[in-house]
Amino acid sequence: MAMPQLTQSRRRFLTDTARMAGGCAVAGLGLAYVARDARALPADALRPPGALAEDDFLSACIRCGLCVRDCPFDTLMLADLGADGPATGTPYFTARDVPCEMCDDIPCVAACPTGALDPSLEDIDDARMGTAVLVDQENCLNFDGLRCDVCYRVCPSIDKAITLEASHDKRSGHHAIFAPTVHADHCTGCGLCEKSCVLPESAIKVLPVRLARGASADHYRRGWEEKEKHGAPLVDGLIDLPDRLPGPGTDNLAAPGGFEPSFKIPGSGQ
């Protein structure tokens, strides 16, 4: 009598367990899909200063909104539900709407209870919320030869993060182009340049670093940098051959006739 009952209860236990496990596997896969899908941060959504890399950020951010509350410029927002936005409830800002004003005391980082915004960020100039890229030279007024310069003027790290690089304006033939040029080493990604661009659609945009930048291979060495570091040529006994520099006798355009060697082979007759 005991045996059939035992097997029946065992059978029941096993089917119940299998049912629960199966249901949870399906629900869990669905949840995992949603959770992973949320990791695709849109390119125009920037994280607050000090935010960990997106993968780490989503393991740390509890979406409490304390950074948003302590942002004095109402730059930061919490993401609403929706398929295309940043992960639900996480903080972000859109540079073209309200850029980051780069507070010296970084209140958003101070407010974060979990470390999702890295407390080791003490100097706002070290923040890397993204990198500005002049995405559209064809519409940038400076590339048309005008002196708009607005992005350069508003940059909190003027002359470091954005410089104006003068070059010859080939179109007019006798003007200069002052090209706004971003130097990623100094750009915090605050977005003031993108916000201030006078065009209807900004020609300069802050992109996530992964989109804005390439990466040099680990084994690449720039000879001139290595030489400076070393204080001397890296290889002894290199012969320094004459360089073709612009100037009389060496510039075919300025003085046609070809390159004249600075030395003559003895006994060559000339």
Add this chain to the structure above:
Amino acid sequence: MSANTHASVGFEALEAKGWLGSRRYLLLRRSSQLFFLMLFLTGPLFGLWIAKGTLAGSLTLDVLPLNDPFVALQSVFAGHWPSAVALIGALIVLAAYLFVGGRVYCSWVCPINPVTDAAHWLHRRLDLPKGWQPKRSARLWVLATVLAVSFGTGTIAWETVNPITIVHRALVFGLGTAWIIVAAVFLFDLFVSRRGWCGHVCPVGAFYGLIGKTALLRVSAAKRSACDNCMDCYAVCPEMQVISLALKGAPGSSPIILAGDCTNCGACIDVCAQNVFAFTHRFDESVVEPPLKSAPEQSAANMMHKE
């Protein structure tokens, strides 16, 4: 029980204790839910900042950090060790609920509770079938699944779908889309599964239920001898499985509702015309002795008293 209780739940209590007396804890709970919401809302509404943040993590009066321990646990599973502030905040919350009962969060604080209570009210009104009723242990499975998904994806997984924080955040930060979540939970509880979300699915409640196993604040069926088997308490209790052991236990057994599932909502206290139930501490084993009259006489006397 169903046909009987469906027809008449709460009428005896209303008669015996009056409108207010039979809704004391319900009104207290609604006030409490509003109170905890207003702590967060006075800032954005009136510029008076009491609690900043949301239920997932907050800072009260700029000194007291409070963090949801379940969110912190998921964060650990996802591979991030929260910094000291969050850990202290989580420990404070944990300690508080170890004291008052974990699921006090569910019935006295959670903003989804009014939604599921409303769904249940309408469910009774429309006399709908109870629908899909997975085992109570299902939510523990969901809890384990959430932790596994947090571990697997490296995200605080439940926060991508958690109706509690989504709704709370929407209310406090003025986001628009959360009504979809409210509607989904309401419809789920109304048509798919009676008391389904809070009672069978929600892993947050499951987590707080585990915390509540050793809670000091408990409901006792101290006057269980006065029970006239009207079954109203079973009808109103969101976790009716917790009642029997205390109410119908053998003489000498504990009258305390010790199950972690009990949300300390006090609905049984409100609905009982015989005042069988009362809040007390978990070590209060006192039972009001049955009167000298034998049980059948007692209930007969009750019946006569009512008529």
